[in-house]
Amino acid sequence: MPEGPEIRRVADRLGKVLVGVPLTQVWFAFPELEAMAGRLRQTHVTAVDCWGKALLVIFADGHVLYSHNQLYGVWRLHRSDQPPRTNRILRARLSTSRHTASLYSASDISLWTTETLERQPFLARLGPDLLTHDVSTGDIVARLGERRFASRGLGSLLLDQGFYAGIGNYLRSEILFYAGLRPMKRPKDLSDTQREKLANSILTTILQAYREAGVTNRPVWRKRVQQAGERRAQWRFAVFDRDGKPCHACGATIQRESVASRRFYYCPVCQQG
Incomplete structure (x- = not known):
């Protein structure tokens, strides 16, 4: 979808x-x-x-x-x-x-x-749209601290359209990878620095997906995969749908699990925060 x-x-x-x-x-x-x-x-x-x-x-x-x-x-x-x-x-x-x-x-x-x-x-029932309602990093940090969201696991919170509208399953995996966080972490468990990094990851990842037609992988990483002759599905994302493949950042094997009844992908090394 x-x-x-x-x-x-x-x-x-x-x-x-x-x-x-x-x-x-x-x-x-x-x-x-x-x-x-x-x-x-x-x-x-x-x-x-x-x-x-x-x-x-x-x-x-x-x-x-x-x-x-x-x-x-x-x-x-x-x-x-x-x-x-x-x-x-x-x-x-x-x-x-x-x-x-x-x-x-x-x-x-x-x-x-x-x-x-x-x-x-x-x-x-929707929260603000990240691409329509002029949302800033500061807005996201403040929303993460609200009582109704602060105790929710990030894996389910990011899919909740009442938090922010427009984040779906592939964006969830990509956002948490770039934020260096696992899905069971809650906003209230995070340091100020981690919340700032998460907010920035939410905004920059969805903006990149919009500007580049669904591509969220970093240019330097995807160029390497493209030059190897891999199909778009392998260079489009950093972690999503890449279980069993090496992490672009550290080389560890990307893992897959079910979070909030949806498939979730992560790097066990990069996402230890």
Whole structure:
């Protein structure tokens, strides 16, 4: 399932072709939404944003189209005169004279307004989005110290979207590797220096994943693997999905275990903090 960086990139791609451009078609598969299609076609898109794994299309009249891809949903961009060939079920379509954004297979779609959006059940449970809400390292350090988070094991806390939205399973392993921490550690167990390092790891890792299309490995490490002819799956990450392989930093064997019912990867040498 895509994580925050992937959804942010989708939002950016949609925004480039939809924002500020007159709409020629607005169509929904669901009758309660289709009733609003004519009105939305008379306005235009002012922004395409995301919050965690939810995508938000914001219209000039104040309406907001909420969609969550869940396991199978996907937005596809294509020329308006060249719809893609697919067996997926079309759920929504927003078209300009040149481009179309088509949403396939998603079932969680609804219309809100900028005033009512905070009451959307999924969004109401989310913490700030690391790529949308201008989060700083200091913000993360402060949040780690809050009572509701300080006693949680990091392995489960990082997956809790109420802590910060957008961190998924591959990011969790990568973040804790760069922070030098094991998943059973709690924020309250950490020194000030460790909390600062963890906060920096959270922010820099998700920003790198966003900028480099899901790649979180350090350039010098991945270059070495690329030159050896390895496939992308082996050079994309520092530790995730690399059990049995040598650590890029120290050469120890990467281990895998289950943490919070999800697979977790770590270096037993680098992560002794």
